[in-house]
Amino acid sequence: MTHRITIEGGGVFDVSAEESTLLRGALRAGVGFPYDCSVGGCGSCRFELISGEMETLWTTAPGLSERDRRRGKRLACQSRPLGDCTIKLRPDDEYRPPIPPRRVSAILRERRAVTADMAEFVFRTDRPADFVAGQYALLQPPGAAGMRAYSMSNLPNAEGEWRFVIRRVPGGRGSNAMFDNVQVGDAVTLDGPYGHAHFRADVPRDVVCIAGGSGIGPIVSVARAAAQDSGPRRLFVFEGARTRADLCFPVLADDARDKVTAYMPVLSAEAEASDWDGARGFVHEEVERAVGEQVESCEFYFAGPPPMIEALQKLLIVQWGVPIARIHFDRFF
Structure with missing residues (x-):
């Protein structure tokens, strides 16, 4: 089952009814939906809901100011369509994903300390690790609500190896869950790649x-x-x-x-x-x-x-x- 999303003024795309957020569904569909962090902090994925129903996942996400909320703004990374909807935003081809993100299961193969509070986590998936250098993925730490964004530290590869440098943040639920609740052999959900601060190989500078x-x-x-x-x-x-x-x-x-x-x-x-x-x-x-x-x-x-x-x-x-x-x-x- 899918929900049809219409962009006011032109453009339609379908989002799976099982999709976690409007933003991820739009990027999987190849839509140039403006965004940065994907987790509610930056506010880059603001849009307006013209018609239809959407669930708000994080009502106090810092990416929206109180003025934004009064004006009816929403965050696509914190909104989940519950049916067909019409939205207002200005798509930008700069944000079209070079590689459509996928949601897969990733198994932790290794964790090695880099500094006193940072470690490199090495995951493996049964699909090639397909991304562009500089991009990030979303991981679901067990025992913590919501997904966390971590950038890959390696290069794309056919072996399905994804490396992330993660810092244990005092009081940080996500990072502490990654260190304390994920052991070698455990699986987590990996969704990616995301991000547009990736390497431009065709630029000779x-x-x-x-x-x-x-x-x-x-x-x-x-x-x-x-x-x-x-x-x-x-x-x-x-x-x-x-x-x-x-x-x-x-x-x-x-x-x-x-x-x-x-x-x-x-x-x-x-x-x-x-x-x-x-x-x-x-x-x-x-x-x-x-x-x-x-x-x-x-x-x-x-x-x-x-x-x-x-x-x-x-x-x-x-x-x-x-x-x-x-x-x-x-x-x-």
Whole structure:
């Protein structure tokens, strides 16, 4: 059974009655539905319900302001059609999924510590791991309500291997469920791929990758993809962390290190008495210092905490005037 969704002003698509959300059903149907995080935080998938009935899954999702709610706005990632509906939104071909997402069962094969609070989870599916470097998938942690978005740290492969770098967040129900409730041999639901901050292999510019904290996952994936490229582009990797013990790129991307033109780690809370002689401060400050006049030749990919994302947007867009088309990141919360 399916529900027919009509976009006011043109366009129709069908969503399975068993689909979890309007957004996922739309993307599976190849619709260019604007979105970023897929889990209720960013607000990018706002739409209006003109007719029909939809269930709201998370009534207090932070992606909607009180003004949005008063105006009748909804989030597609938190809405589930209960029948045929008509909606109002402006589709954008930029958001058409390069690979339609699928929902599959994934078995945990390995978990290895990367830092004191982060680990790389290795899952296997019975289908090829089909995605573009830099994308993410949604995982359903057992014992936690709702799905969580985690970016792949590896490259697409025929063996069905999906790798995710997950940080245990104090008080975080999803991350703690992944660490405490998922053991090797256990299966979880994996839905993906999602995200449009993926590697553009057809763009010949130099690649600048910037990671902060657990944002290292998609940056490792993009760096690996760029390292595989046989063209003349250069690859620069910036990693921001609190201390030397929190740096992840050397551990996760050893196979790509010889193709990296420059790896620049930046520490914000390393003890003053340590023998660290590298950069200190915030990673966007090192990007500003190191990239400088080379900005015109660069394509930028970054992932990390919201303050880092905001600082980089200000640097790249406001200060340097980098076109939006050359800046790639997915907004989370």
